[in-house]
Amino acid sequence: MVHLFAALPDVGLNDAVRPDRIADRKIEADGLSWIRLADGANLVGNQVDDRPIGLLLPLDGDWPVRLAAADRLYHQLIDGDADPPLTPQRRERVKRALRTIDGRRNGASYRAVATVFFGGDRVAAEPWKTSSLKAQVARLAAFGRMMIDHGYRQLLQGKNS
Known part of the structure; x- marks a missing residue:
């Protein structure tokens, strides 16, 4: 699970999750969105829809790991060609x-x-x-x-x- 945030309109993001990557979607009454991708990955966030999205990466001792995971997520969501982290x-x-x-x-x-x-x-x-x-x-x-x-x-x- 990755917590995503709907991007603000003025931050200049232009890539969104490709619609063909989404297998199922549910939006709760409180705005919490659940998205299941075609490959089985699950995403959750606040009001995640067809707009560009962002994610928060803490600056801590695991920064390189988090950055690599975020890069895989980007390729999975936007490009659709990410290698799985585990064989x-x-x-x-x-x-x-x-x-x-x-x-x-x-x-x-x-x-x-x-x-x-x-x-x-x-x-x-x-x-x-x-x-x-x-x-x-x-x-x-x-x-x-x-x-x-x-x-x-x-x-x-x-x-x-």
Whole structure:
């Protein structure tokens, strides 16, 4: 989610979100706008419509990361050709790592997690004690714990694949 602001008419902006990029739009009674782009990204802002928009970037220690993310957002909204910040493989690994942590917190064993991810037949195909699937689930759990302990910003910074 990115919080956007409707640009004031006198700031000289001229590019707006291309209409073909918008899949769905909803404007609440209080003026809060929700926009879902064709690629699934969600935007929220105050009275975001067909006018040019702006976004606020804090000047802090994460400035380079924020600036790179804003550049990707510009290309996604205006040009329609932004590269995703996460590859499909990395996105799947992050999802599996967090699902592994959720399962473990709810009492699931590594074997139960592996069965959900890979299927019972594949898990049963090799001895569990030395299974490569067991090792893979253990690595996913370690990666998930690292993300939770050290924050998700590292994903945007390109660290810890």
